Amino acid sequence: MAQTITFHFQPGTSFLHQMDPRCKIICLALVSLSTLKAVTAGLLLLTLLFAVLAWDADLPGKTIFFELRYFGLFLLVVFISNCLTQPGTPIYSLKGINITREGVVEGLFASWRLALIILMGLLFSVSTRPKDIRTAIEHLLAPIPFVPEKRIAVMMGLIVRFIPVILGTTREISDAQRARAIDQRKNPILRMSRLVLPVMRRTIGRSQRLADAMESRCFDENRPTPPLKMVRTDWQAITLAVFFHIILQSI
Amino acid sequence: MNIIEISNLTHQLIGGKPILNNINLTVEEGEFIVVAGANGSGKSTLFKQLNGLLIAGKGQVKVDGVFVADDLKRARQKVGMIFQEADSQIVGETVFDDVAFGPENLGLPAEDVGRVVNRTLDLVGLLDLKESPPHILSGGEKRRLAIAGVLAMAPRIIVFDEPFSNLDYPGIQQVQTQMAALHSEGHTILVATHNLETVVGMADRLILMQEGEIVKDGPFYEVVHFAEEFGVYLPQSVRSRGEFQAWLKR
Ligand SMILES: Nc1ncnc2c1ncn2[C@@H]1O[C@H](COP(=O)(O)OP(=O)(O)O)[C@@H](O)[C@H]1O
Numbered sequence: 001m002a003q004t005i006t007f008h009f010q011p012g013t014s015f016l017h018q019m020d021p022r023c024k025i026i027c028l029a030l031v032s033l034s035t036l037k038a039v040t041a042g043l044l045l046l047t048l049l050f051a052v053l054a055w056d057a058d059l060p061g062k063t064i065f066f067e068l069r070y071f072g073l074f075l076l077v078v079f080i081s082n083c084l085t086q087p088g089t090p091i092y093s094l095k096g097i098n099i100t101r102e103g104v105v106e107g108l109f110a111s112w113r114l115a116l117i118i119l120m121g122l123l124f125s126v127s128t129r130p131k132d133i134r135t136a137i138e139h140l141l142a143p144i145p146f147v148p149e150k151r152i153a154v155m156m157g158l159i160v161r162f163i164p165v166i167l168g169t170t171r172e173i174s175d176a177q178r179a180r181a182i183d184q185r186k187n188p189i190l191r192m193s194r195l196v197l198p199v200m201r202r203t204i205g206r207s208q209r210l211a212d213a214m215e216s217r218c219f220d221e222n223r224p225t226p227p228l229k230m231v232r233t234d235w236q237a238i239t240l241a242v243f244f245h246i247i248l249q250s251i
Numbered sequence: 252m253n254i255i256e257i258s259n260l261t262h263q264l265i266g267g268k269p270i271l272n273n274i275n276l277t278v279e280e281g282e283f284i285v286v287a288g289a290n291g292s293g294k295s296t297l298f299k300q301l302n303g304l305l306i307a308g309k310g311q312v313k314v315d316g317v318f319v320a321d322d323l324k325r326a327r328q329k330v331g332m333i334f335q336e337a338d339s340q341i342v343g344e345t346v347f348d349d350v351a352f353g354p355e356n357l358g359l360p361a362e363d364v365g366r367v368v369n370r371t372l373d374l375v376g377l378l379d380l381k382e383s384p385p386h387i388l389s390g391g392e393k394r395r396l397a398i399a400g401v402l403a404m405a406p407r408i409i410v411f412d413e414p415f416s417n418l419d420y421p422g423i424q425q426v427q428t429q430m431a432a433l434h435s436e437g438h439t440i441l442v443a444t445h446n447l448e449t450v451v452g453m454a455d456r457l458i459l460m461q462e463g464e465i466v467k468d469g470p471f472y473e474v475v476h477f478a479e480e481f482g483v484y485l486p487q488s489v490r491s492r493g494e495f496q497a498w499l500k501r
C-alpha cells in the first residue's frame with residue numbers, strides 16, 4: 001500500500017487545490033528554477049513558502065517525512081559527493097581524500113535545494129488531479145506546432161493507469177517462475193529474458209483488448225480538450241512567482 | 252420490436268474456416284439472453300459484431316433498426332460492452348475519470364458529465380471510491396466499474412462477455428445483482444458464459460453455440476437440458492430438479 005500513497009492526489013479545497021493546473025505547472029517551474037541558484041536567505045524563504053502552502057493544503061508532516069524518506073539515500077549521495085569533490089580548506093582527510101568546509105556547505109545547500117524541489121513536486125501532485133495535469137499539458141502544448149498534444153495527453157493518462165497493472169503482471173510471472181526454481185539458474189541474461197518476454201507478450205495482448213474497449217466506448221482521438229479557466233488568483237500567483245524568482249536571482 | 256437482427260452472418264478469416272457460420276438471430280427489447288458454449292465456440296466473436304468491433308464479410312447486423320456498419324458511433328452508444336478482463340477496459344486514472352471517459356467521447360458538456368458520472372457511480376455503489384486509482388479496487392469492484400463505464404453512455408443493450416470469470420463469490424453476487432437490476436429497468440441483456448449456474452433463474456432464453464454455429468435457441472429451461480451435449484456444464488439445480496421429476500415418474 002505504501003507505494004500507492006506516494007505522490008498521490010488527495011482531494012481538498014486549499015489554495016493550491018483551487019489553482020488552475022496550468023498555472024501550477026508554470027509556478028512549479030519558476031519556483032524550481034529559483035531554487036537552483038538560491039542560498040541561505042532564499043532557501044529559507046522558499047522553505048517558508050513551502051511550509052505555508054503545505055499547511056494550507058493540509059499536507060501532514062508525517063506524509064512529508066514519509067515521502068522524503070524514499071529520496072533520503074539520493075539526498076545523502078548528493079551531500080557526500082559534494083563533500084568529497086569540492087576544493088577548499090580540508091577539515092578532515094583520509095588517505096588523500098579530503099572533506100572540505102566548502103564541500104560540506106555546498107553539499108548541504110545542494111541537498112536542501114533538491115529536497116525543496118521534491119517537496120514542491122509533492123505538493124503539486126497531492127493537490128492536482130492526474131486528469132487535470134493531463135488537461136493542463138494538453139493546453140500548454142497546444143500552441144506548439146507539430147506536437148500531437150491530444151495523443152500525448154491520452155498516452156500520459158494510459159501510462160499512469162497501466163504502470164501498476166504491468167507491475168502486477170511482472171510480479172505474478174516472476175513469482176510463478178521462482179516457484180519453479182528459476183533462482184537456480186546462474187545466467188542473469190537468461191533469467192531476465194525469461195521474465196521480460198512473457199511480460200511483453202501479456203502486455204501486448206492487454207493493449208489489444210484495451211484498444212477494443214476504448215473503441216467500444218466511442219473513443220475518438222479528436223475529442224475536445226476539456227476547458228480550463230484562469231481566475232484572478234491564478235494571475236496573482238504567477239505574478240508572485242515571477243517576482244519571487246527575480247528577487248531570489250538578485251540576492 | 253426487434254432490437255437486434257442478425258441475418259446470414261458468416262465471419263471468416265482469409266483462408267481459414269469460418270469462426271461464425273450462417274448466424275441468424277433476433278432479439279426483442281427487454282430480453283435476458285444467455286449465450287453458452289465451450290471455449291472457442293465463437294461467443295466473443297459474435298458479440299463483437301454487435302457494436303462493430305468486428306464486421307463480418309457476409310451477412311448483416313441491425314441494432315435498433317439501423318445497420319451497425321452504417322453508424323458505428325450509434326451502435327456503440329446503444330450497445331454497451333463489458334469484456335471478460337475488467338483490468339484492460341478501465342482507462343481512467345481514477346474511478347471518476349474512467350466513468351467519464353464514455354460521456355466525454357460522446358461530447359457531453361462537463362457539468363452533464365459530472366452529473367451522469369456521480370449518478371452512475373451511485374447506482375453501482377462505487378461513489379465512495381470515486382477518487383481512487385482503479386488498481387486498488389477488488390475484483391468485484393473493478394467489474395462494477397467496468398459496468399458503470401458502459402452505463403454512463405446510456406446504452407439500451409448491455410452485453411457481458413464472461414462476466415463471472417476470476418470473481419469470488421461476493422464478486423459474482425455483486426455482478427448478478429447489477430444485471431438483475433438493469434434487466435428490470437428494461438435493458439436488453441446478453442451474457443456469454445460457460446457457467447450456467449451463475450445465471451439460473453435470471454435468463455429467459457438460452458442460446459447454445461458450437462464451432463461458430465447456433466445449435467440450440469429457446470426458453471432457458473427447455474434448452475438447458477441440451478447443455479452437456481455441447482460441452483456446457485448442466486447447472487446443479489437443473490440437474491437435481493430433473494432427477495426429482497424422474498423419481499416422481501418412477
Ligand atoms: N483474431 C483471431 N485470429 C484467429 N483466430 C481467431 C481470432 N479471434 C478468434 N479466433 C478463433 O475463433 C474461434 C472463436 O473464438 P471466440 O469468439 O473467442 O470464442 P469464445 O468466446 O466462445 O471462447 C476460436 O477458435 C479462436 O481461436
Ligand SMILES: [Mg+2]
Pocket residue numbers: 294295296412413
Ligand atoms: Mg470469449
